[in-house]
Amino acid sequence: MTLKAALRDGAQDLIGAGAGLWPLSILTRRYFGRRIPIIFYHAVWRSGDPRLKLFGGVETGSFERDLARLARMFDFAPLDEVLSAPAARGKSKVAITFDDGFDLIAGGAIDVLRGFGVRATVFVNDDSWRYKRLLWQHAFGVISAMRGEASFLRAFNEIQRQQRLGARIEAFAQFIDATKAWPVGAFETAADEIWASCEMPPMAEFLSQHRPYLDHAGLAHWRRLGHDVGFHGKSHLWSKALGVAEIVEQYEAPARALKDLFGLDRIAFAYPFGDRLPPEQERALAATGVFSCLLGTDRLSRRGESPFAVDRVEADFGLVRHFFGRMLLRSLRRQDATPV
Template identity: 30%
Template sequence: MGQRSLKTGAKRLAAGLARGARALAGSVGASRIFRPLARRMFLRHTNVVYYHLIGERQPYYAPGRGGECSVDQFARDIAGLKEVFTFTTLERLCEYNQDGFASHRPLMALTFDDGFRLSRPQLMQVLDDNDIKATQFLITSCVGNRNLMWRNKLFAIRAMVPESIYVARYNALAHDAGFAPIAGGADLGPASAAWSMSRKDEWADELWHTCNMPPLADFLNEHQPYFSWDEVEEWLSAGHNVGLHTRTHPYCSQLTNDEIEEEIVRPAAELRARLKFDFFPFSYPFGDRIAAAKERPS
């Protein structure tokens, strides 16, 4: 995946910067007084802003998580950010970061996590209008709508099932599987973060089934949340890029060496071979890194 498995020259800033940069779009970006200060502040940082879902609210994406907005809001964000930043590709941003090149304005790369189809062609129009080339980080097991990422299954359950029912079903699963119960629906996300990463998909599927959710294939066919491979090719043909967001979106710090191979190393090799990339970035799900000693060239 480049010089190191993380393409460490491309380390993305944490969620705080993403939220802060988007807030900047509506505040500092709109203030002529503070723009010069903001430009100086961000000039020597590696500035990456990420989104997840652009468009109408969906049951599989929890409101309030950040990275979700309408196309109109996204367009306003971009306009505000352009008052402070010059948008560039993630590859060029990495080159600047790695080689220490200077720029008179802070550079920023735009990325999207999870491989959602987004709101095409409306989103593409916003990108074209602003001459922005973005990077989409793919969950390889979900491309083509072959699966729904495990946390998105939990979000869909919360959106479609009464709280008293899914909490009871969760606690029954917790009793059988040996993990802690929850007191209410708000605990579902934090509690599931402590699940065994080797069993997360199994438990999410079990909860889906016991909550009497629709057959997963029917849900995916109706909503089609993810890019197909043809749409990935269209995205690339438009001058954008893709990277890896693991195979199933685990908390990577919890992975064993064998699981790192399964979640990162092999999917990276397969994706890179399929798309024939030289520059190939990687984004950690949840911003949760494996130990530095396990990050290695590949």
């Protein structure tokens, strides 16, 4: 880590940890009162659950501490309420969301949510909730966890070379960026070939053994408990790579089917990787009438922004640093401590 990055992390941690303390709490309240605070996680597992190592995510204990911290400064509310809430003078509303459709019931998140009276939204992918396959990026994580980073990198780089998908990568963390240049058709076959060349068990067998995702029955149960279901793309691809027909195939058609399956008027949508479509295609997607919002990442939107332009902040790698620290520090840097 560079000195600059270490200093930045340190400053974010300091600001984040003090966000609820006077006098910083005055700025915190004012800042979040004028934003649309939406947080997202991926998976939550109990300590010792083997799926924590295979799929990443946060432990239930750490998730509970996050919600306790949030409860001191926010009121929890469902996503649609947070999107439409007016600017707040007192406590703001915050929405808790989860991406990639992990099993939040078996994993234990459901009990923590119930303890704080949170009504959350899970964004699901067709490939996973229908149990067709592991999402490709989860498959890569599982291979690395089970066979080691070096084996994964060997197989990944070999496929990239054979199929002329891109240059060598040197570390597991680089695979996400490397795949931004892959053509849409490459993901499934490349993931299957890398999986096979690392001598992984048959994927269907792996899926039935580990059950990482909420399936149809799980989603119905999740909804009966007062939570919402949103959509996150059929196969979790990069938006920028999609052509017109692929936008229908990846986003519009499966979202419409999911919306109809649960009898919803509209369905919330979170872009895979927060990768928004170009403006013209995004306007067309919003105009289909299927979606209630189109959510990106890495920013908290201001009150009054269109639900089709709102973003969220990831808390998997630390609520204090990334939600409180990073957002407040950005606001201080821009000198908009009293934003308009």
